Amino acid sequence: MSTVRFKALAQTADRKPVAFEEADKKSAIFGSNVFNDKSMRQFLTQDAYQGVRDAILHGKKIDRKLADYIALGMKEWALSKGVTHYTHWFQPLTGTTAEKHDAFFETSFDGSDPVEKFGGGQLVQQEPDASSFPNGGIRNTFEARGYTAWDPTSPAFIFGTTLCIPTVFVSYTGEALDYKAPLLRALNAVDNAATNVCKYFDKNVKKVTATLGWEQEYFLIDAALANSRPDIIMTGRTLLGHSSAKGQQLDDHYFGSIPTRVLNYMRELEYECMLLGIPVKTRHNEVAPNQFELAPIFEETNLAVDHNSLLMDVMQKVAERHNFRVLFHEKPFKGVNGSGKHNNWSLATDTGVNLLSPGKTPMSNLQFLTFFINSIKAVQTYEELMRASIATASNDHRLGANEAPPAIISVFIGEQLTRVLEALEGVSDGKLSPEEKTGLKLNVVGKIPDVLLDNTDRNRTSPFAFTGNKFEFRAVGSSANCANAMTTLNSIVAKQLIDFKKEVDVLVDKKGMKKDDAIFNVLREYIKETKNILFEGDGYSDAWQVEAEKRGLSNHKTTPEALKAKISEKSLALFDELKVMNHTEVEARYEIEVEEYAKKIQIEGRVLGDIARNHVVPTAIRYQNLLIENVRGLKEIFGKDYESIAKEQLILIKEISSHIEGINTKVEEMIQQRRHANKLTTAEEMAHAYCFNVKPFFDEIRNHCDKLELLVDDEMWTLTKYRELLFTK
Ligand code: ADP
Ligand code: MG
Numbered sequence: 001m002s003t004v005r006f007k008a009l010a011q012t013a014d015r016k017p018v019a020f021e022e023a024d025k026k027s028a029i030f031g032s033n034v035f036n037d038k039s040m041r042q043f044l045t046q047d048a049y050q051g052v053r054d055a056i057l058h059g060k061k062i063d064r065k066l067a068d069y070i071a072l073g074m075k076e077w078a079l080s081k082g083v084t085h086y087t088h089w090f091q092p093l094t095g096t097t098a099e100k101h102d103a104f105f106e107t108s109f110d111g112s113d114p115v116e117k118f119g120g121g122q123l124v125q126q127e128p129d130a131s132s133f134p135n136g137g138i139r140n141t142f143e144a145r146g147y148t149a150w151d152p153t154s155p156a157f158i159f160g161t162t163l164c165i166p167t168v169f170v171s172y173t174g175e176a177l178d179y180k181a182p183l184l185r186a187l188n189a190v191d192n193a194a195t196n197v198c199k200y201f202d203k204n205v206k207k208v209t210a211t212l213g214w215e216q217e218y219f220l221i222d223a224a225l226a227n228s229r230p231d232i233i234m235t236g237r238t239l240l241g242h243s244s245a246k247g248q249q250l251d252d253h254y255f256g257s258i259p260t261r262v263l264n265y266m267r268e269l270e271y272e273c274m275l276l277g278i279p280v281k282t283r284h285n286e287v288a289p290n291q292f293e294l295a296p297i298f299e300e301t302n303l304a305v306d307h308n309s310l311l312m313d314v315m316q317k318v319a320e321r322h323n324f325r326v327l328f329h330e331k332p333f334k335g336v337n338g339s340g341k342h343n344n345w346s347l348a349t350d351t352g353v354n355l356l357s358p359g360k361t362p363m364s365n366l367q368f369l370t371f372f373i374n375s376i377k378a379v380q381t382y383e384e385l386m387r388a389s390i391a392t393a394s395n396d397h398r399l400g401a402n403e404a405p406p407a408i409i410s411v412f413i414g415e416q417l418t419r420v421l422e423a424l425e426g427v428s429d430g431k432l433s434p435e436e437k438t439g440l441k442l443n444v445v446g447k448i449p450d451v452l453l454d455n456t457d458r459n460r461t462s463p464f465a466f467t468g469n470k471f472e473f474r475a476v477g478s479s480a481n482c483a484n485a486m487t488t489l490n491s492i493v494a495k496q497l498i499d500f501k502k503e504v505d506v507l508v509d510k511k512g513m514k515k516d517d518a519i520f521n522v523l524r525e526y527i528k529e530t531k532n533i534l535f536e537g538d539g540y541s542d543a544w545q546v547e548a549e550k551r552g553l554s555n556h557k558t559t560p561e562a563l564k565a566k567i568s569e570k571s572l573a574l575f576d577e578l579k580v581m582n583h584t585e586v587e588a589r590y591e592i593e594v595e596e597y598a599k600k601i602q603i604e605g606r607v608l609g610d611i612a613r614n615h616v617v618p619t620a621i622r623y624q625n626l627l628i629e630n631v632r633g634l635k636e637i638f639g640k641d642y643e644s645i646a647k648e649q650l651i652l653i654k655e656i657s658s659h660i661e662g663i664n665t666k667v668e669e670m671i672q673q674r675r676h677a678n679k680l681t682t683a684e685e686m687a688h689a690y691c692f693n694v695k696p697f698f699d700e701i702r703n704h705c706d707k708l709e710l711l712v713d714d715e716m717w718t719l720t721k722y723r724e725l726l727f728t729k
Contacts, residue, residue, distance in 0.1 A: 067120030213298030331397035405463035412462035461539030
């Protein structure tokens with residue numbers, strides 16, 4: 001066996017599980033590394049505590065003097081836990097988190113008076129010297145730098161010996177350079193819009209919170225094996241590799257018990273999550289071999305997004321201790337399932353009502369139907385933008401593959417609710433008769449709670465499905481920052497609710513309709529208008545692609561095509577109206593995303609070319625030489641009869657040559673196309689060229705390589721194989 005593979009496999013075989021024993025009960029340690037309500041009460045003065053609470057609950061500003069007091073308490077708390085450094089923790093548009101650590105420790109210029117210092121200034125604002133974060137041209141690096149600003153709605157936490165302060169990252173001119181700033185604005189927009197609509201039903205509602213419960217899927221691969229693959233190291237996925245004899249067809253992984261090594265990893269990970277206040281709850285195997293899932297209890301969306309970003313960091317760090325590498329890529333292995341991150345989403349009032357949970361009384365059902373139908377309408381109006389919000393080079397591999405939602409956005413609501421909508425639609429025009437009203441409220445609508453209880457028919461192929469008391473956005477990629485999808489979803493729902501309220505108010509104020517009738521009337525129109533987005537069938541089928549086209553739904557299979565919708569007039573107007581992002585901010589994001597797409601494909605192209613030429617071809621030649629030598633020997637022994645005796649070897653020699661030739665020509669052509677692409681001037685043109693002229697070579701090159709893997713002596717093959725990557729426990 002090749003030395004690289006041999007070493008990697010030997011290392012893996014030697015591994016003993018890193019034991020991990022939880023010391024305390026989960027509930028006892030939960031959030032102990034978070035500056036949460038409990039620690040704030042303990043370490044802050046009454047004024048400082050109230051200041052933070054007002055900021056969290058009512059969005060009040062914290063003045064500088066108060067910030068000094070808060071910083072003082074936060075520092076005391078952190079020092080009591082052995083913390084030495086602090087950092088502003090933020091989420092730049094690169095998909096990962098960023099931090100720059102500063103020590104609390106300070107001395108005066110002559111080295112005297114050493115003290116631990118941390119004031120309101122350091123808490124509230126920092127310049128991260130981050131001129132190399134992507135900014136899409138907003139932040140001219142010569143002019144001004146961006147700064148990070150404290151987000152008091154997400155509590156500070158300790159990781160290792162560092163106090164991490166969640167922050168937004170904005171330019172000096174106020175434009176958002178990160179994921180969090182637009183998300184906070186979108187959450188504010190949906191709060192205002194939904195609260196106004198809630199007042200139709202309950203005057204006491206003062207605040208509506210968007211909730212998010214994500215489900216993180218991932219692959220866990222032995223570190224030595226992962227490190228032996230240049231493609232995994234450089235791109236997070238395998239660019240080649242023949243599928244192993246056994247894949248996921250037996251479903252034995254999904255129902256199997258979690259291997260000890262993995263279980264120890266999960267236990268330590270959960271322990272770390274508990275300390276950080278991330279309420280993880282379920283852990284289980286996923287469909288593909290070595291694929292797993294972790295899900296928390298849902299939380300307020302901003303906090304949930306922070307927790308998911310933090311979790312992804314923590315997962316990688318804990319994995320190192322257990323000699324694993326976590327793959328967040330949406331499709332790390334060909335032929336087995338990819339990974340997603342379902343985003344379960346709902347709206348909750350400060351009076352404790354889940355607005356997407358069918359109520360017990362007719363009146364609360366009208367409220368449920370209002371939010372339910374408006375959500376559907378929002379998705380219908382902005383389906384292209386929804387698709388754009390989840391578009392990345394890596395997610396393209398998953399969308400439309402036969403285990404993932406298609407690139408077409410549609411909404412699944414289940415049979416029972418379909419019937420409820422049909423019944424509502426059937427009500428004759430104009431004012432509702434008293435009988436109709438009672439009928440709707442009691443006989444049809446009133447039945448929702450019961451029928452939903454056995455709503456087991458959850459269509460797994462739908463990208464956006466109603467699952468009893470929430471919508472589940474399933475097309476989000478496993479490596480994504482949820483903020484992108486959540487900013488979009490909450491924005492479109494906010495806009496829809498604003499429009500809905502306007503329509504209802506017109507009917508009430510100008511047409512003198514009763515409020516209930518007006519609501520019913522507007523909803524009924526929506527039901528008629530939104531039929532094309534509702535789909536209950538098999539989203540994986542070819543028939544759906546044809547049907548969706550007839551319905552006028554978009555089907556953007558690639559990221560460059562999908563992203564276009566971000567900068568359409570409609571999207572720009574939406575984000576502008578809601579003050580979520582101005583035109584510059586949206587255009588900058590578009591720029592960053594198409595550029596990132598081009599870069600990712602560029603890197604994959606380079607790595608694939610390199611592996612094909614420097615691993616696969618030399619190995620194939622070496623094996624071919626062995627065959628040639630063998631044929632020569634046979635000729636020596638058998639003379640002119642050798643040809644029939646060496647028949648198979650001769651075929652192999654030819655076959656190997658033809659694949660080598662295939663690889664060389666295709667790699668050469670791909671390089672030519674990359675050269676063309678690199679000469680293009682705009683990021684958009686480059687992304688298109690990489691998508692349509694460079695990427696198509698990947699499959700061709702891969703096919704030749706994978707065929708060679710089957711032909712060449714296993715001893716000689718340098719690349720760790722699928723069966724080793726996927727089935728080593
Ligand atoms: P599954 O979809 O795997 O069958 P569940 O339906 O039990 O699992 O829930 C999946 C996720 O939905 C969990 O992470 C949970 O926290 C989240 N969830 C449940 N209710 C809500 C809600 N009202 N808002 C947001 N997320 C929710
Ligand atoms: Mg789910």
